[in-house]
Amino acid sequence: MKNTSLLLAVLGAALLAGCANPTRSRDLANAGVTAETLAQQVCSNCHGANGNSVSPNFPNLAGQTKPYLAAQLRGFKERTRRDPAAVAYMWGLARSLTDAQIESLAAYYAALPARVQPAAAAVASVDAGREIYAHGVSGSTAPACASCHGADGQGTEAAPRIAGQHATYVARQLVIYRDTDERPDGAPMKAACGALGAQDIRDVAAFVQSRGDL
Amino acid sequence: MRHARSALRHCLFAGLTAKSSPVDAGRRQARTQRRMPQRQALIAKVLGLVAAIGMTALSLVPGSASALPLFARQTGQNCVACHAGGQFPELTPYGRMFKLTGYTIGERTAIPLAAMAVITNSRVADTSKSDDAGADFQKNGKTVLATASVFLGGKITDNLGAFAQITHDPYAVQNADGSFGAHSGADNIELRYADRFVGPQRDLIFGLSLNNNPSMSDPWNTAPAWMQYVPVPSPTSSRFIDGAAPYPGYAAGGNLAGITAYAFWNRTIYAELGAYGTSRGALRFMSAGIPNEEVTKLRGLNPYWRLAWTREWGAHNLMIGTSGMTARIYDDPADTSDTATLHRTRDLTFDAQYQYLLDPHTVTVQFVHQRSRHRFPASLANQPVAFVDGAGNPLPETSEADSARVTRAKFTYVYSARYGGSLGLFDLTGSTNTANQSSGFSPDSLTVTSDPLAAAPSTRVAGNFSGSPATRGLTLEAFWIPVQYVRVGAQYTAYSRFNGASQNYDGFGRNARDNNSLFLYLWAAY
Numbered sequence: 059m060k061n062t063s064l065l066l067a068v069l070g071a072a073l074l075a076g077c078a079n080p081t082r083s084r085d086l087a088n089a090g091v092t093a094e095t096l097a098q099q100v101c102s103n104c105h106g107a108n109g110n111s112v113s114p115n116f117p118n119l120a121g122q123t124k125p126y127l128a129a130q131l132r133g134f135k136e137r138t139r140r141d142p143a144a145v146a147y148m149w150g151l152a153r154s155l156t157d158a159q160i161e162s163l164a165a166y167y168a169a170l171p172a173r174v175q176p177a178a179a180a181v182a183s184v185d186a187g188r189e190i191y192a193h194g195v196s197g198s199t200a201p202a203c204a205s206c207h208g209a210d211g212q213g214t215e216a217a218p219r220i221a222g223q224h225a226t227y228v229a230r231q232l233v234i235y236r237d238t239d240e241r242p243d244g245a246p247m248k249a250a251c252g253a254l255g256a257q258d259i260r261d262v263a264a265f266v267q268s269r270g271d272l
Numbered sequence: 273m274r275h276a277r278s279a280l281r282h283c284l285f286a287g288l289t290a291k292s293s294p295v296d297a298g299r300r301q302a303r304t305q306r307r308m309p310q311r312q313a314l315i316a317k318v319l320g321l322v323a324a325i326g327m328t329a330l331s332l333v334p335g336s337a338s339a340l341p342l343f344a345r346q347t348g349q350n351c352v353a354c355h356a357g358g359q360f361p362e363l364t365p366y367g368r369m370f371k372l373t374g375y376t377i378g379e380r381t382a383i384p385l386a387a388m389a390v391i392t393n394s395r396v397a398d399t400s401k402s403d404d405a406g407a408d409f410q411k412n413g414k415t416v417l418a419t420a421s422v423f424l425g426g427k428i429t430d431n432l433g434a435f436a437q438i439t440h441d442p443y444a445v446q447n448a449d450g451s452f453g454a455h456s457g458a459d460n461i462e463l464r465y466a467d468r469f470v471g472p473q474r475d476l477i478f479g480l481s482l483n484n485n486p487s488m489s490d491p492w493n494t495a496p497a498w499m500q501y502v503p504v505p506s507p508t509s510s511r512f513i514d515g516a517a518p519y520p521g522y523a524a525g526g527n528l529a530g531i532t533a534y535a536f537w538n539r540t541i542y543a544e545l546g547a548y549g550t551s552r553g554a555l556r557f558m559s560a561g562i563p564n565e566e567v568t569k570l571r572g573l574n575p576y577w578r579l580a581w582t583r584e585w586g587a588h589n590l591m592i593g594t595s596g597m598t599a600r601i602y603d604d605p606a607d608t609s610d611t612a613t614l615h616r617t618r619d620l621t622f623d624a625q626y627q628y629l630l631d632p633h634t635v636t637v638q639f640v641h642q643r644s645r646h647r648f649p650a651s652l653a654n655q656p657v658a659f660v661d662g663a664g665n666p667l668p669e670t671s672e673a674d675s676a677r678v679t680r681a682k683f684t685y686v687y688s689a690r691y692g693g694s695l696g697l698f699d700l701t702g703s704t705n706t707a708n709q710s711s712g713f714s715p716d717s718l719t720v721t722s723d724p725l726a727a728a729p730s731t732r733v734a735g736n737f738s739g740s741p742a743t744r745g746l747t748l749e750a751f752w753i754p755v756q757y758v759r760v761g762a763q764y765t766a767y768s769r770f771n772g773a774s775q776n777y778d779g780f781g782r783n784a785r786d787n788n789s790l791f792l793y794l795w796a797a798y
Contacts, residue, residue, distance in 0.1 A: 079430040082468060086347075087379035098470045100377055103369040108472040112584045113365070115630055143631065150348015154379060170472075226587075226630065 087154040093162030100151065101163070110173040114224035115143070121172030126218035127164035131155060133243055141240040143230075175222045179264030187265025190258055198253035203262065206246070211269045221269035229263035341757065341797045342386035343370070346426045347378035351756045356627055357634030357686030358753050360797075361498055364629055365539075365589055368491035372477050372536050374466030375426055375433030384426045388797040390503040392418040394510035398786035401732065408733040410443070411509035417442055418505030418793070421459060436461045438560075443508035452508075457561020458527060460488050460497070477536040484558035485526040486548055486576045486597050489534065494623035494640045495578075495595070496520045499680060501696065501749065501763060503795050511733075512787040514747040514765045518700035520642035520678045522576075523617035524548060524599040525568055529555035532576060542580040547573035548599070565606035571614055574599040587630035596620040603649055616647040632688035640680045647673040652707065658724040659712025667706045676702030676741060689753060696747040704740045704772070711735040711779040720779040737779035740772030745784075757798060763791040 083091045084099045098107065101119070105111045109120030119127065133139030134152035155163070191211070194202040206217035213219030220228060232254060234240050235247035254262070344351060347370070352358045354367030363371065370377050393415045402408040419441055425434035437459035444455030466479035481489035487497040496519065504515035532546025550569050551559035559567045580593030596619055603613040621642040628635040653672040660666055679699045686692035711722040711732065722735055745768055751761030770784035771777040777784060 079467070083430040084373060084377040084468075085379070085427075085430055086377070099373070099468060102470060102475075103366050103377075107470055107475055113587050113629065115587060146350035147353050150344075150378070153348050230631075 086151060089156045089159065091159075093159055093166045096159065097163060097166050104147070108173075109167050109170040111224070114226035116147075116224075117227045118173060118175075118223055119167040120170035121222075122167055122219050123213040123215070123217075124164045124168040125215060126213070127167055128160050129243055131160040131163060133241075135160070139241050139243060141231075141234045141238070144240075172219070172222050175224075175267055178225060178267060179260070183261045183264045184268050185265075186258075187261035187263065190254075190262045191265050195253040195258060200250050200253055203250070203266075206250075211266055220266045223266055225260075225263040225267040228266050229259050232259045232263065341388075342381070342384060342423050342426050343375065343378075345381045345386075346375075352689045356629060356636055357684070357692060358689035358756055359634075359684070359686060359692060359751075359759075360502055361500075362493040362636060362684075363491055364627070365584055369477075369539075371464075371491045372466060372479060372534070373468055374431060374464040374479060375435060376428075376430060376466065378427060380427045384424055386423040386797060387421065388423070388795070389420040390418045390505055390796075391794040392416060392503070392505045392510060392791065393793075394505075394513055394789055394791040396512055396786075397788040398782075401780065401782040401786055403732060409511065410446075414509075416505075416509050418509050419503065425462075431467055432463070432465050434463050441506045443506040446508075455561065458484065458557065458559055460485050460526070461558050462488055464489070475536075475538050477534075479534050481532045481534065481546070482555075483530060483532070484528055484551060486522040486524065486528070486530065487578070487595060488526075489532050489544065489546075490578060490595070491542070492580065492591050492593065492623070492625050493636075494591075494593075494625045494638050496522055496621065496640075496642070497526075499638065499640055499682075501694075501747065503793055505793070510789070510791055512765065512767070512789040513791040514696065514698075514749075514763055517745060517747070517765060517767075518678050518680075518698050518743050520619075520621055520640050520680060522597045522599070522619050523615075523644060523646060524570060524574065524597065524601055527551055527559035527562055527568060528570065529558045530576065534578075539584065540582060542578070542582065542593070544576075544578040544595075546576045548576060548597070549573050567605055569602040569605045569608045571600040571602065571608075571611060587628055589627050589629075591623075591625045593624070594620070594622050603652070613649045613651065615649060617644065619644045634684070634686040634689070634692075636682070636684040638680070638682045638684075640678070642678045644676045644678070645673060646675075648707075655707070657706045657709065657712075658715065659706070659709055660715045660718070660724075662713055662718065664713075664715065664718055667709075667712070670707035671703065671705040674703045674705050674708075676700065689756070691752055693750045694748070696749070698743070698745055698747070700741055700743045702741040704738065706739050708736050708739045708741060711737050732778040732780035732782055734771075735778030735780065735782075736771040737777060738772030742769050742772045743767065743784075744769040757796060759793075759795040761793050761795070763789075763793075765789050765791070 080088065080091055081095060082099060083095060085091055086096070086100065104113070104116040105119050110118045130139060131152050134144055134148040135155055137149055191203045194200055206214065207220050208214055211219065211221035232251050235244050236251045236254060343354065347353065354364055354370055356362045356364050393413065395413045396409055399405045399409045399412060419439060421437050421439045424436045427433050438456055439459040440454060440456040442454045443452045445453030447453060462481055462483040464479060464481045466477060468477045483489050485497050487495040490498065493499055499519060501514045507516050510516065528548045529551040530546050530548030532544050534542065534544035536542045548570060549572065551567055574597065576597040578593065578595040580591050582589065582591040598618045601615045601617065602608045603615060607613070619642060621640060623640040626637040648671070653670060655670045657667050657670060677700070680696065682694055682696040684692060684694040711720060712724065713719065714721040714724045722732065745766050747763055747765040749761060749763045751759055753759050766788045767784040768774055770787055774784045776782065
């Protein structure tokens with residue numbers, strides 16, 4: 059047993075000494091790991107190796123605006139964004155990111171080409187969504203989506219890109235904005251989508267996803 | 273020798289069927305009574321080693337400990353990130369990546385420990401068809417602390433991670449006065465090295481797993497080591513629940529020592545190849561808690577393989593795969609001097625898993641079919657048996673080889689990682705072998721007995737009158753997860769066939785449906 063313990067200790071020490079690997083690290087508490095490495099080794103598991111996620115549970119990040127991405131990562135780290143998915147998936151992963159890593163991650167994803175995504179809803183729904191997107195909900199004074207997110211959802215300095223985003227994800231966020239205060243960074247959205255009904259949300263989300271070729 | 277033979281037969285049979293059983297409990301009981309001082313010394317050494325590893329990991333990087341289990345503390349994420357609908361141990365696509373990259377995502381934790389405990393109450397349909405209900409259904413209808421585990425592991429370096437489970441069984445030993453003694457020992461143990469070469473156009477994970485249980489390294493929940501209704505309590509306390517019903521498994525069992533190499537290419541093709549041998553020397557810790565003369569002894573290296581194709585689309589993912597193992601197992605773990613005493617086994621598994629994961633819905637469909645062949649050593653094959661048929665004629669001699677097929681299917685739905693339900697089906701068929709008979713006609717009296725040579729107590733409840741292992745049934749479960757570290761559930765397991773028959777399977781009038789069991793549990797982890 060004594061020899062066994064000794065052998066294990068030596069083996070363990072050798073492995074520990076030889077395994078520092080910052081270029082392919084998944085260590086979220088190491089400020090020395092680059093944003094590109096973190097994006098590929100960790101973020102890609104849900105958001106895709108090219109920033110486009112397979113599952114609509116997780117948003118596409120490729121081509122997203124840098125200010126929005128950085129603000130979300132800060133929101134996760136500081137726990138100000140507190141919708142259920144943010145708490146379950148992102149709070150922990152972002153808890154030790156440095157400001158430099160956050161800025162670099164935002165820049166990394168902003169520079170990736172956005173995916174072309176086909177519409178996944180009926181034409182009538184997409185058309186209804188286009189109308190809401192461009193002109194707002196009839197009878198409401200809330201601004202139209204296009205006024206902040208751009209004519210085709212490409213995003214601006216003030217508002218994120220939503221073109222080509224998964225409809226399921228967009229719809230979920232609209233409900234969170236409309237019904238809760240879990241995303242305080244999106245205060246303007248609370249007023250903007252207050253008049254949206256369930257079908258309106260489905261329609262506008264379907265239209266937004268169909269704008270993937272921009 | 274008789275004891276060793278029956279123990280091995282049980283071990284092999286357990287590989288084909290349940291992960292543990294009442295027979296296993298009896299076996300543990302006997303050996304534990306004999307080996308308690310040695311075991312305590314061994315456990316002390318193991319715990320010392322575990323503590324040493326823990327302290328090493330602890331000293332490397334300071335971190336913050338929070339009230340969450342091990343891996344959740346490391347990533348800071350909720351259970352649902354890695355476990356589908358929050359139901360342990362089934363993994364999500366992300367959970368599979370976490371495992372295949374060596375448990376290295378996240379931050380090294382200050383205290384790499386977690387604990388789990390299960391409180392259960394089970395009740396079997398009929399306790400009257402037994403000669404000694406107190407012994408056959410020892411904890412029937414009683415609320416007990418059924419099992420508890422300590423987990424150690426997580427991220428060690430950028431490429432190295434570990435998962436080690438030490439399990440405590442409060443009902444491992446029954447003393448002469450009827451009271452029970454506890455036993456703790458190695459459960460699943462794995463040390464994993466992984467590297468990942470990933471970019472926008474390619475993704476290759478390569479790794480090595482040093483582990484003690486074939487298929488423990490597998491990331492899908494249909495692998496024999498992982499396909500189970502959790503929790504699985506001590507069999508002494510819950511004899512016929514789903515956890516004791518047929519499951520696919522590798523004949524060599526656990527507490528081995530093996531190393532496998534694996535690759536996962538573009539999140540599409542998974543291939544793994546490895547070999548298992550006896551847990552000894554520097555790898556003896558992988559069977560900690562079991563006396564050396566009872567640790568499964570394999571001859572040489574025994575191959576294990578796994579190949580799977582998987583695809584993710586939208587909220588869906590599908591896996592279709594195959595795996596297998598061949599093994600040479602010494603009949604008597606205390607005597608490895610003669611290769612003529614080797615059992616030779618071959619298990620071939622086909623499995624598939626579908627998941628639909630879109631908050632708040634989790635849908636899982638699992639399917640496994642395993643074909644197993646077990647060739648006995650010459651000393652056990654072609655042997656006359658002491659039982660006779662009803663007319664007093666000799667029964668066929670014992671077989672040279674047995675074959676068995678286990679099929680399992682399970683459908684699960686979980687809403688909002690909070691409310692869930694499932695339906696599981698199981699079916700074991702196998703060749704009839706008079707060696708499997710544990711009850712039959714006595715040559716002297718032509719009456720049914722469980723021991724034709726001596727006046728031993730009846731084994732009617734576990735008895736097998738047909739020589740066939742065929743067992744079939746279903747399990748329904750409903751559970752509630754009020755908070756992510758607590759699960760409350762109810763399972764009902766119903767048998768249409770048990771030990772080869774639906775009626776009178778033990779020769780003493782017990783029917784398969786008499787074993788139907790209701791199982792209530794409270795599972796908690798910290």
